[in-house]
Amino acid sequence: MAFTPAKWPRKLRSQEWYGGNSRDTIYHRGWLKNQGYPNDLFDGRPVIGIMNTWSELTPCNGHLNELAQKVKAGIWEAGGFPVEVPVFSASENTFRPTAMMYRNLAAMAVEEAMRGQPIDGAVLMVGCDKTTPSLLMAAASTNLPSIVVTGGPMLNGWFRNERVGSGTHLWKFSEAVKAGEMTQDEFLEAEQAMSRSTGTCNTMGTASTMASMAEALGMALSGNAAIPAVDSRRRVMAQLTGRRIVQMVKDDLKPSDIMTKQAFENAIRTNGAIGGSTNAVIHMLAMAGRVGIDLTLDDWDRCGRDVATIVNLMPSGKYLMEEFFYAGGLPVVLKHLGEAGKLHKDALTVSGTTVWDEVKDAKNWNEDVILPLEKALTQQGGIAVLRGNLAPNGAVLKPSAASPALMKHRGRAVVFEDIDDYKARINDDALDIDETCVMVLKNCGPKGYPGMAEVGNMGLPPKVLKKGITDMIRISDARMSGTAYGTVILHTSPEAAAGGPLAVVKNGDIIEVDVEARRLHLEISEAELNDRLSAWKPLHERPQSGYAKLFQDSVEGADTGADFDFLKGCRGAPVGRDSH
Incomplete structure (x- = not known):
């Protein structure tokens, strides 16, 4: 049966372009017809x-x-x-x-x-x-x-009769190579099975x-x-x-x-x-x-x-x-x-x-x-939102992917100022770190990376992996891949690059994590924290042009969605003026 505009209860938005016989509508309709569309497609x-x-x-x-x-x-x-x-x-x-x-x-x-x-x-x-x-x-x-x-x-991916999960096994196999449990050649062989x-x-x-x-x-x-x-x-x-x-x-x-x-x-x-x-x-x-x-x-x-x-x-x-x-x-x-x-x-x-x-x-x-x-894998899944003097606006953790033994923990901070610092030091056996420490990564939030990369699930140092340890508490203002796992505290807000408390954590500081109490606390006095924040200066210079400048000037914190401040709200789709 032929389609007729009378079936529609109101004038459609597209008819502002294609309806009628004015110069403007003929302009829009005529050009689209160069693809071979018949007249009745524009009938409403x-x-x-x-x-x-x-x-x-x-x-x-x-x-x-x-x-x-x-x-x-x-x-x-x-x-x-x-x-x-x-x-x-x-x-x-x-x-x-x-x-x-x-x-x-x-x-x-x-x-x-x-x-x-x-x-x-x-x-x-x-x-x-x-x-x-x-x-x-x-x-x-x-x-x-x-x-x-x-x-x-x-x-599904399969490697040597084992299910291979995209992303998840990338992290798992990479750690196994660092721990000496898998050869590089085996890792390359597994690559072929990951995305079939x-x-x-x-x-x-x-x-x-x-x-x-x-x-x-x-x-x-x-x-x-x-x-x-x-x-x-x-x-x-x-x-x-x-x-x-x-x-x-x-x-x-x-x-x-x-x-x-x-x-x-x-x-x-x-x-x-x-x-x-x-x-x-x-x-x-x-x-x-x-x-x-x-x-x-x-x-x-x-x-x-x-x-x-x-x-x-x-x-x-x-x-x-x-x-x-x-x-x-x-x-x-x-x-x-x-x-x-x-x-x-x-x-x-x-x-x-x-x-x-x-x-x-x-x-x-x-x-x-x-x-x-x-x-159930865990009776309390969801996303845990932690707060405290280290994350006044909140930080998040995924309990279903975390280690139960680390859900309440107090440890010494080992601090990486940015992702480059982490990469430069993490594989050094001289790094002063053990499994009781808390790994802290700064300047990887929306403004800091910039863009907030998925680097929060920092790989553990080889000296710890070789002990058979597979998880440690990691804290950052970054994100992590949804395919990743571990006791990883993310999206710490305000972020370090915006002068949040994460920016002033020092090596050796004691950090308390209590997921049940939703607590993330840096064990220094309020006066000491304020003194550090007053003396803080950004680690990196801000971009002066291009999209990177627009991004850093306009992006909001992770705690509100990291959207641009000028894009909030439903603006609708009105039909504007046609100047043809």
């Missing part, structure tokens, strides 16, 4: 922007061009007009100094692409760590109907965590997060997503309708249940800031503290994303949270129904992968 049907983060330098997203074709098919089937729009793609494994430095740039670029072009709704095609939050931040800012489809995780298909990390790293966060928030179709990249059901999900966005435009179902405070609380509790990445804290705070939701570190601690980690995946557990999908995926986790009274069941999703309607019939097909509550 919704134009859907497929915001595609495909790039050959973003390996995790390298298959999104193929997936986009399925999205297009779904949009055509539902009566929409799909247009594929390549957008900024911040690759975790190629961008220097760190992909996190470009998350805000990507969000700003995508926001303006959505605001300044004739689209009525958007499909956000994401995968690699920063692409998911950056596009969700953009969608929250423009508030156009939007839906997420992720690229999916790669297949297209897709994102197969652990519960940041990519899989953020895919889960998108689903838990209600911004992706139910079941989207865990489908492997190469599974045919991933392509089906893409096509269904294409169909769904057309109806979302018709219903005017916007991010602000879905990304509510209740939805964020659902996602926080989900993060605890899956043993998700600490990076989710920063990204979710930034996303909430864009949509205008008051979300804080205290919400993370309050909502996640009594949530058990029941997903037995690396780096916290044993399995990988492939098994998680076969076991039933995220819908099983959300159902468990609902049955435990830890889910806002009436939160709306992009499906147009509630989250509970989507998951109430989910089945757990493998209780060794998605564990019963009594067999």
Whole structure:
């Protein structure tokens, strides 16, 4: 049946460009027709922007061009007009100094692409760590109907009959080489087994965590997060997503309708249940800031503290994303949270129904992968938010990846002034350090690195590793990969480069960590701390030009999401003047 504008309850935004017969609309319409589009595509049907983060330098997203074709098919089937729009793609494994430095740039670029072009709704095609939050931040800012489809995780890695988790085993094997337990040749052989298909990390790293966060928030179709990249059901999900966005435009179902405070609380509790990445804290705070939701570190601690980690995946557990999908995926986790009274069941999703309607019939097909509550990896998962004179604005730790014996500890600080200092000294057997010490890394926060690199999970010194020690307390203003593990305290705020207390920690200072009491304390007097802070000077000069200057001038602290101060809030997507 022919599509007619009368089916739509209101004039679509794209008709400001393409509707009517004025000089300006003929200008816009005529140029687009050079691609062979017939007249009736401009008759008032919704134009859907497929915001595609495909790039050959973003390996995790390298298959999104193929997936986009399925999205297009779904949009055509539902009566929409799909247009594929390549957008900024911040690759975790190629961008220097760190992909996190470009998350805000990507969000700003995508926001303006959505605001300044004739689209009525958007499909956000994401995968690699920063692409998911950056596009969700953009969608929250423009508030156009939007839906997420992720690229999916790669297949399990295998090396000598052992599961190889991307990222997790990179750190594990690297430490084994330093400890003399693995040869360099064996490490190189294992490299070939780490990434054997297209897709994102197969652990519960940041990519899989953020895919889960998108689903838990209600911004992706139910079941989207865990489908492997190469599974045919991933392509089906893409096509269904294409169909769904057309109806979302018709219903005017916007991010602000879905990304509510209740939805964020659902996602926080989900993060605890899956043993998700600490990076989710920063990204979710930034996303909430864009949509205008008051979300804080205290919400993370309050909502996640009594949530058990029941997903037995690396780096916290044993399995990988492939098994998680076969076991039933995220819908099983959300159902468990609902049955435990830890889910806002009436939160709306992009499906147009509630989250509970989507998951109430989910089945757990493998209780060794998605564990019963009594067999949880830890009864208190979530993210622990520590405070004290060393972190007045907070620091975070992931209990499910930490060593229980180190959750309450008092030790001597061994201080590294920046990442270069760490690299220069860590392998020196003369370094005065043992397993009882607390490793402290400074100047790696949002302003300090700059960009806040994933260096917080500092490798242990070889002299300690050779004793068979595999974990020590590490404190920094940096981030760590979601694939990493250990008793690692991160995001210490204010950061060292902004003159936070971390900046004035000295070698030999005693630091007390008490995770249960949520305490992070530098054992010096208040007067001594104030004297040190008064005498403090920045370690590095600030950049004087370019994006690096904009970044350091405008980036906020990790405790509020490390977004740019001028990008907070939902600005909408009004149609501007046409000067043609």
